[in-house]
Amino acid sequence: MPTAEDKKWSCPPMPTGDHANENHLCPFLSRLVLPGLVALLVLLSPAFARADAITTLAVSGTAQNISGTKLDSCANGATCAFSGTFQVDTTSGSLETSGFAITLPGLPAFNSPFGSDPVDLTSFWEIFVHNGSGDTLHFVFSTAHIPASLKGFTGGSFFGGDAQPFYTISSGSITLAPVPEPSSLVLFASGMLVLGLTWRFGKKAAHPLSA
Numbered sequence: 001m002p003t004a005e006d007k008k009w010s011c012p013p014m015p016t017g018d019h020a021n022e023n024h025l026c027p028f029l030s031r032l033v034l035p036g037l038v039a040l041l042v043l044l045s046p047a048f049a050r051a052d053a054i055t056t057l058a059v060s061g062t063a064q065n066i067s068g069t070k071l072d073s074c075a076n077g078a079t080c081a082f083s084g085t086f087q088v089d090t091t092s093g094s095l096e097t098s099g100f101a102i103t104l105p106g107l108p109a110f111n112s113p114f115g116s117d118p119v120d121l122t123s124f125w126e127i128f129v130h131n132g133s134g135d136t137l138h139f140v141f142s143t144a145h146i147p148a149s150l151k152g153f154t155g156g157s158f159f160g161g162d163a164q165p166f167y168t169i170s171s172g173s174i175t176l177a178p179v180p181e182p183s184s185l186v187l188f189a190s191g192m193l194v195l196g197l198t199w200r201f202g203k204k205a206a207h208p209l210s211a
Contacts, residue, residue: 061172
């Protein structure tokens, strides 16, 4: 016996006689739901794979104020903390231009990278990035490869750098940032939706409503 909940989510019964051509859209659309979801997942799978290749890295360290004046909370001559994040495509080994934000006291965030290269035939890599005021931050860090590469990069240690004429970098590190995996979550949610719809339509087929 169908319940009230079943009736709420079911298509109306197919009409007969003079109205046989009415309300035929509901069962037609229901047959398209599962194939449509499968096709959507297939189309989006390259984007999911791309998202999994993008690694967000956390930057933290200290820099000495050499500007000759106080910069926000950092006094002249003091060594102060800085932090931020940037992203790398660890499959291709390329720096992402989006998701870049490193902040030093008293300066706008550095968020526009314009250079990313290995340092000669060493294990070190260097990055150049502008902020909204046109200042340049340059920093060098270690990788796990010789020559240096960002493929499979998961972090390293600073080997110098500066934001002239304001700071020289004293020390720092790059580590994996604790962020969720959106593509995996979307895939899981889509799979659960498909299972739920399969159960729903299977239940309707097993318990058809009478007119």
